[in-house]
Amino acid sequence: MRFYLRELAHARAGDKGDTCNIGVIAYQSSFYNLMLTQVTPERVRAHFKGLVKGDIRRYELPKVHAINLVMEHALGGGVTRSLSLDPHGKSYSALLLALPMEVDEANSQILLALGRKPLA
């Protein structure tokens, strides 16, 4: 089944200059492997449709079942110069959580039991 990443993880975005980073934390450790295989820099770049103009690097923090996505040249030239209403990119965490995820049977059952709805 497919679910939004939002059902599997929560996230917060931060900024430094023109670089945005998003910490993504799995709600359960069984969701962490799904993030490792599917929340890749390539998929994130495609999902952000041109918002990220530089490199995307991914770091892993297995002890807190989290990843950190660091996206360069992603804030419209930098927090202080950007024409965006969200120059810090703080809302980018919500955009990332709209990434569709393929979820295996066991984890799907966990999500359904929590009342989470799969994607059509």
Next chain:
Amino acid sequence: MKKNSIRIGAGASYAGDRIEPAAHLAEHGDLDYLVFETLAERTIALANVEKFKNPLLGYNAMLEDRFLACLKFCSEQGVKVVTNMGAANPEAALKKTVQIIQDLKLKPTKVAAVIGDDVLAYCKDNVHRLSIMETGLPLSSLEGEIVSANAYLGADHMVEALEHGADIVITGRCADCSLFLAPMMYEFKWREDDWNVLGQGQVCADMLECGANVSGGFFADPGYKEVPDLGNLGYPYIDIEPNGRGVISKVQGTGGVISPATCAEQMIYEIHDPSHYITPDVVVDFTGVELKPLGPDRVEITGGQGKARPDQLKVSIGIKEGWIGEAEITYAGLGCLNRARLAEAVVRRRIEISGLQLQELRVDYIGLNSLHGDASLLPLEEPYEVRVRFACRSADKLNAQKLANEVETLVGKGPCASSLPRIHVREVLAIYSVLVPRAEIKTHIVYEETHR
């Protein structure tokens, strides 16, 4: 005698932060230290501009209100205060603080100001040698007027002030975490090269540096992440032991939540490589950190490590870089989106006819795509109303103003049935970073003591 543990509270995490939760924490938190962190990348540059206009200003505009609300409790309970509310003018902030203490008739208090983060003269002298971290080009490649250059100082100067008996330590630009690390280093006599302890201390400091962001602020997502009584968010404190182990919590009865989830969001959201987070005091390794729930709103933080501190310090350069003009107008009712799109076409035609000189133009449809552009999910049906936002960057004020005026004239000369527009024109104060050798940054500390 060394203490078994100290409690440090976070009373602010940005220039305009709430005051009443900080006062509540000061009164009821049973604290040893209260830290106010109020500087973002641009705040210090804006403060420098203010100081240039008036040499008595340039420190945090809410310093007086904050101290009037909190210092009475700190003084009565022997809570020491560490803050970067000095911003561009720690010495003026010190004088103001001394006056407040005297006006409040508080017990004798020693106030310290750390001076020396301002390296504008050095940077101006070395524009050809200093390399901009964001672009790799020399500082001299920037065309605008450089108005500020402030180094991110570490905890060492604040530790020195505490060793000299300061009850209140006021700094300008320093690393946010260092404000929290300084009391730990001072109380537990941590050596300046005990990297693993400093690394763990900095992990704990990182938990508090954004204040209520760890206690439920900027966390709530109804149906997914619930936060009780979010409107009455309690500000956090942390208990630190001599080995650096930390337990984070907040005053009972306040709103908010502290859990491994809130701690993890706070821990990761402003670092890049988690094994190599550079601070002036230590290079922090977050990868071994464990977050263990100990009870309601109580989380244990262990496992942080560290490596040797960097030889160079980051300096934020503030530079005037043209102007931004913005204008917004709302269309509502049936066909609103078509009218909004026509409005955009009209403004683009006007830019052409009037020959406006713009470096960049951005058009957003608020309600549809204003934050995420083309990556936005499409709505299932046409919205009932949409707000169009035009934003431009230009070298001079005149062209930014003209763009705003073109949007203003949509009322009466654009599509039918809109709101009145709102327009806003402002100067851009951009921030770039360079690295400066520690030896080039000369600091000193100024003290003043109040009397009965």
